[in-house]
Amino acid sequence: MKDKLIIFDTTLRDGEQSPGASMTRDEKLRIARQLERMRVDVIEAGFAAASNGDFEAVRSIAEAIKESTVCSLARANEHDIRRAGEAIRPAARGRIHTFIATSPIHMEKKLRMTPDQVVEQAVKAIGWAREYTDDVEFSAEDAGRSEIDFLVRIFEAVIDAGAKTINVPDTVGYNVPEQFAATVRTLIERVPNSDKVVWSVHCHNDLGLAVANSLAAVRTGARQVECTINGLGERAGNASLEEIVMAVRTRADIFPVETGVDTTQIVPASKLVSQVTGYPVQPNKAIVGANAFAHESGIHQDGVLKHRETYEIMRAEDVGWGANKLVLGKLSGRNAFRARLQELGIEIESEEHLNQAFARFKELADRKSEIFDEDLTALMRDEAVTPAPEQYRLVSTRFHSETGETPVAEITLSIGGAEKHARANGSGPVDAAFKAIETVATTGSELLLYSVNAITSGTDAQGEVTVRLSRDGRVMDGQGADTDIIVASAKAYLNALNKLHVGAERLNPQV
Ligand SMILES: [Zn+2]
Numbered sequence: 157m158k159d160k161l162i163i164f165d166t167t168l169r170d171g172e173q174s175p176g177a178s179m180t181r182d183e184k185l186r187i188a189r190q191l192e193r194m195r196v197d198v199i200e201a202g203f204a205a206a207s208n209g210d211f212e213a214v215r216s217i218a219e220a221i222k223e224s225t226v227c228s229l230a231r232a233n234e235h236d237i238r239r240a241g242e243a244i245r246p247a248a249r250g251r252i253h254t255f256i257a258t259s260p261i262h263m264e265k266k267l268r269m270t271p272d273q274v275v276e277q278a279v280k281a282i283g284w285a286r287e288y289t290d291d292v293e294f295s296a297e298d299a300g301r302s303e304i305d306f307l308v309r310i311f312e313a314v315i316d317a318g319a320k321t322i323n324v325p326d327t328v329g330y331n332v333p334e335q336f337a338a339t340v341r342t343l344i345e346r347v348p349n350s351d352k353v354v355w356s357v358h359c360h361n362d363l364g365l366a367v368a369n370s371l372a373a374v375r376t377g378a379r380q381v382e383c384t385i386n387g388l389g390e391r392a393g394n395a396s397l398e399e400i401v402m403a404v405r406t407r408a409d410i411f412p413v414e415t416g417v418d419t420t421q422i423v424p425a426s427k428l429v430s431q432v433t434g435y436p437v438q439p440n441k442a443i444v445g446a447n448a449f450a451h452e453s454g455i456h457q458d459g460v461l462k463h464r465e466t467y468e469i470m471r472a473e474d475v476g477w478g479a480n481k482l483v484l485g486k487l488s489g490r491n492a493f494r495a496r497l498q499e500l501g502i503e504i505e506s507e508e509h510l511n512q513a514f515a516r517f518k519e520l521a522d523r524k525s526e527i528f529d530e531d532l533t534a535l536m537r538d539e540a541v542t543p544a545p546e547q548y549r550l551v552s553t554r555f556h557s558e559t560g561e562t563p564v565a566e567i568t569l570s571i572g573g574a575e576k577h578a579r580a581n582g583s584g585p586v587d588a589a590f591k592a593i594e595t596v597a598t599t600g601s602e603l604l605l606y607s608v609n610a611i612t613s614g615t616d617a618q619g620e621v622t623v624r625l626s627r628d629g630r631v632m633d634g635q636g637a638d639t640d641i642i643v644a645s646a647k648a649y650l651n652a653l654n655k656l657h658v659g660a661e662r663l664n665p666q667v
Contacts, residue, residue, distance in 0.1 A: 158412060158413055158414045159379055159412060159413045159414075160379065160413065160414065160415070160416065161374060161379060161380070161381065161404060161411075161413035161414065161415045162197045162198065162354060162356070162379060162380035162381070163196050163197050163198070163380075163381060163383065163397065163400070163401065163415050163416070163417055164196075164197065164198040164200065164227075164356065164380050164381065164382045164383070165191050165196045165198065165199055165200065165382075165383060165384065165385070165397055166200040166358075166382050166383070166384055166389075166394065167187060167191070167384040167385045167388055167397075167429055168184050168187060168188065168199065168200060168201050168202055168213075168217070169200040169201065169202050169203055169229055170200070170358075170382075170384060170388075170389045170390060170394055171384040171385070171388035171389050171393075171394070171429070171433070172184075172202070172433075173389065173390045174388050174389060174390065174393070174433065174435065175624070175631050175633075176434070176605075176622075176624045176631050176632055176633030177388065177433040177434070177435060177633065178632070178633075178655070179213075179432055179433065181209065181212055181213040181216055182503065183432045183537075184201065184202070184213045184216075184217060185213075185216055185217060185220055185501075185503075186428065186432070186500075186501045186502065187385075187425075187428060187429060187432060188201060188217045188220065188221055188224075188226075189220065189221070189501040190421065190424065190425045190428050190501065191224060191385075191425065192221050192222070192223050192224045193418070193421050194417055194418050194421035194422065194425055195223065195224075195416050195417055195418045195421075196224050196397075196417065197224060197225060197380075197416060198224060198225040198226075198227050198251060198380075199217065199221060199224045199225070199226055199227065200227045200228070200229060200253065200382075201213065201214040201217040201218065201226050201227065201228060201243075201244075202214045202217075202228060202229070202243075203228065203229040203230070204228040204229075204230065204236075204239040204240045204242070204243035204244075205230060205231070205235060205236040205239040205240065211239060211242075211243050214226070214228045214240075214243035214244065215242075215243045215244075215245075215246060218243060218244045218245065218246045218247035218250060219246040219247075221247070221248070222248050223248075224249075225247070225249040225250065225251050225291065226244055226247040226249070226250055226251070227244070227250070227251035227252070227253050227293070228240035228243050228244050228250075228251075228252060228253065229253050229254075229255070230252055230253065230254045230255075230281075230285070231254070231255065231256070232254050232255065232256040232277050232278055232280075232281035233277075233281070234280075234284050236254075237252060237254060237281060237284040237285050237288075238284065240252045240253075240254075240285070240288075241284075241285065241287065241288030241289070242288075244288065244289065245288065249291065250288070250289045250291065251289060251291040251292070251293060251321075252285040252288060252289055252291070252292050252293070253292075253293040253294075253295065253323070254278075254281045254282070254285055254292070254293070254294055254295070255294070255295035255296070255297045255323075255325075256274055256277060256278050256281070256296070256297060257274075257296075257297040257298050258274065258296040258297065258298065258299060258302040258306060258307060258310055259297075259298040259299075259300075259301040259302040259303075260302075260303065261298075261301070262297065262298050271306055271309075274310065275309060275310050275313050278294065278310055278313065278314050278317075279313050279314060279316075279317045281294075282294060282314050282317035282318050282319050283317060283318075286317075286318050290318070290320065291320055291321075292318060292319050292320055292321075293319065293320065293321035293322075293323055293356070294311075294314045294319040294321070294322055294323065295323040295324075295325055295358065296310060296311070296323070296324065296325070297325060297327055298325070298327045298328065299324045299325050299326070299327070299339075300324075300325070300326035300327060300328065300330050300331045300336070300339075301328065301330060304339065304342060304343070304346075307324075307343060308343065308346045308347050311343065311347045311350075312347050312348055312349060315347070315349045315350070315352055315353055316349065319353060320352075320353055320354065321353055321354045321355075321356050321380060322343075322347075322350075322353045322354070322355055322356065323356040323357070323358055323380070323382065324339070324340055324343065324355070324356065324357050324358070324373070324378075325357070325358035325359070325360075325382075326357075326358070326359045326360055326366075326369060327358075327360060328360060328362060329359065329360035329361055329362025329363055329365070329366065329391070329392065330362070330363070331359070331365070331369050332363070332365060332369070333365065333368045333369050333371075333372035334372065336357075336359070336369040336372060336373055337369075337372035337373050337375060337376040338376070340355060340357065340373040340376050340377060340378055341376035341377060343355070344376070344377045354379050354380050355373075355377055355378045355379055355380070356378060356379070356380035356381070356382060357369070357370050357373040357374075357378045357380070357381055357382065358382035358394070358395075359373075359382075359394070359395050360389065360390065360391065360392065360393070360394060361387060361389070361391075361392040361393045361394060361395065362391060362392045364392070366387065366392075366393070366394055366395035366396075367387075367395045367396060367399045367400060367403070369395075370383070370395040370400055371400065371403055371404075371411070374404070374411060374413060375410075375411065375412075379413065381395060381400050382394070382395070383395040383396060383397040383400050384396065384397060385397050385398070385425050385426055385429040386398075386426050386429055386430060386435065386437055386441070386444060387399070388429060388433065388435060396442075396443075397417075397422075398422045398426065398442070398443040398444050398475065399442050399443060401415050401417045401419060401422070402419065402422075402442075402443050402470060402475065405419065406469055406470055419474050419475050419476070420473070420474065420475065420476045421476055422443065422444065422475040422476050423444055423475055423476035423477050424476050424529075425476075426443075426444035427529075427530060427533075428533065431530060431533050431534060431537070431611070431620070432533075432537070433633070434607075434620070434622035434633050434634075434635045435622075436607065436609045436622075443470075443475055444475070448472075449468070449470075449472035449477060483496055483527060483528060483529055483532070484496060484517070484521070484527040484532070485521060485525060485526060485527060486518075486521040486522065486525065488521070488527075490510070490514050493513075493514050493517055494510060494514075496529075496532060497513075497532065497536065500529060500532060500533065502532070502533075502536050513535070513536060516535055517532075517535060520535060520618070520639070523616065523639045524616045524617070524618065524639055525616065526612075526614075528611075528612045530611045530612055531611060531612065531618055531637075534611055534618055534620055534635075534637035535637070537635065537637070546570075546654055547571065547572055547653070547654055547657040547658075548569060548570070548571055548593075548597060548650040548653045548654055548657070549569065549570040549650065550567070550568075550569060550643075550646055550647055550650055551568040551569060551570050551575060552567075552568045553565065553566070553567050553568070553589065553642070553643060553646055554566040554567075555585045555588070555589065555642050556585075557584070557585045562581045562582075563581065563582055563583070563584055563585045563587070563588045564579065564580070564581055564582075564588055565579070565580055565582065565585060565588035565589040565591070565592045565642075566578070566579045566592065567579075567589060567592040567593060567596075567646065569593065569596055569597065569650070571596065571597060576596040577596070578592040578593070578595040578596040579592060579595075580592035580595055585642045586606070586641075586642055586645045589642055589645060589646045589649070590603065590645070590646075590649055593646065593649055593650065593653075597653060599627060599653055599656070600627060601625040601626065601627045601652070601653065601656065602625065602626045602627070603623065603624070603625060604624040604625065604626050604631065605622065605623070605624035605633075606621070606622070606623055606624075606645075607621070607622045608620070608621050608641055608644070608645070609621075609622075611637060616639060617639070618637045618638060618639050618644070619637065619638065619639070619640075619641035619644045620635065620636075620637045620644065621635065621636050621637070621641065621644040621645045621647070621648040622634070622635055622648060623635075623636075623645070623648040623649045623651075623652050624652065625649070625652040625653065625656060627656050630656060632652045632655040632656045633652060633655075634647075634648045634649060634650065634651030634652025634653070634654070634655060635647075635648050635651055636648035636649075636650075636651055
């Protein structure tokens with residue numbers, strides 16, 4: 157009988173801290189539902205004290221999710237913990253995850269607390285959290301650079317105070333596998349009450365070792381791994397859920413654990429997260445990259461045809477490839493459209509909203525013969541996610557580009573309800589469109605990132621554009637999708653401007 161490896165997904169919290177990857181409450185809910193469908197054990201839904209929006213997002217997820225535990229992060233102070241406790245109150249199973257820094261450099265420079273004060277604060281934090289739930293997790297922030305004696309001391313104290321999960325994060329992604337695994341083993345051996353808790357790891361990927369470090373720790377006693385879909389997360393990201401789950405499953409001979417994850421939901425989850433955040437998945441990404449199961453070379457293909465196991469260690473269908481079937485077309489009716497949206501977990505608030513969305517679907521179906529789930533996701537994101545009231549809206553566009561001539565864009569925008577026209581030249585039509593927008597919007601935003609990705613295959617595929625803008629030290633990503641990539645680009649630019657216009661400051665804890 158194998159031990160259970162608890163899969164703790166933090167796409168909605170740590171993943172959301174990727175630059176520009178902020179998600180709306182509805183987007184978070186959809187991802188949470190997909191995580192639940194995938195049978196993830198714990199969903200870290202957010203950091204409730206970060207803002208009212210974060211609080212509402214955690215609470216909505218706590219209300220909606222029945223099978224998975226719903227968790228909120230909280231710093232080890234009373235205010236954060238009470239916000240987290242209130243946010244998870246509706247959950248069938250709720251967890252509070254509290255953390256405090258334990259490395260000498262963080263205690264001294266950031267917290268300005270002595271080690272004694274840090275232990276005392278951590279114990280108090282567990283006490284406040286237990287007023288709301290028995291399921292309390294404690295993280296020693298920057299554990300990877302903390303002194304082992306101090307970790308033993310603080311862990312013993314918080315376990316006595318009632319913590320049920322002890323998380324050892326490699327916050328800055330500094331560890332290497334053998335050494336990190338040894339640290340976890342030493343902690344389990346030396347903390348006197350270590351058998352009363354589940355040991356957890358949370359590894360960052362700065363050296364590309366997040367998955368390797370996590371798996372090495374599983375071999376020495378960790379029974380929870382914190383991870384994200386597509387490895388999303390701060391800087392180089394977190395351990396990727398799909399790699400952890402498939403490594404444990406494929407090498408069952410090596411790992412003494414099994415997960416409860418329905419692996420056929422992995423690729424749909426990956427696509428959803430990629431679309432919602434605008435972070436494309438690299439083609440050679442393990443498990444979920446477009447090439448992950450493409451055996452290109454002739455020798456391999458021959459081998460695979462003769463006997464699959466010659467070259468394939470996993471089956472594409474086991475992780476959900478091929479589930480992307482043709483769903484709708486030009487002749488699909490309103491009911492089929494509504495039913496498919498429901499299956500995708502997309503909420504339609506009113507008949508009027510459905511009519512608008514259906515009209516846009518028909519318009520897309522005129523230009524694109526086959527409509528896939530990804531197209532619907534993009535369509536509905538354009539439809540629903542733009543923050544209301546929209547400050548900037550695209551009314552119409554005209555582009556001209558011809559060999560040997562300077563590209564020109566003419567654009568009509570609605571800015572705060574008033575229509576404005578502009579015309580600009582650029583080095584290409586996209587450049588011209590952005591310049592035209594700035595001519596009238598005059599936001600002074602700086603373009604940090606521009607990327608185009610085809611949502612599905614075929615030349616009639618929708619281009620999905622991500623635009624990252626910075627203004628006054630704030631960074632926002634905007635997304636837009638259209639079969640015309642210049643229109644998609646303009647939409648993405650305006651989406652980012654709208655987010656910059658309404659967005660509030662958020663706290664981003666480094667755990
Ligand atoms: Zn983290």
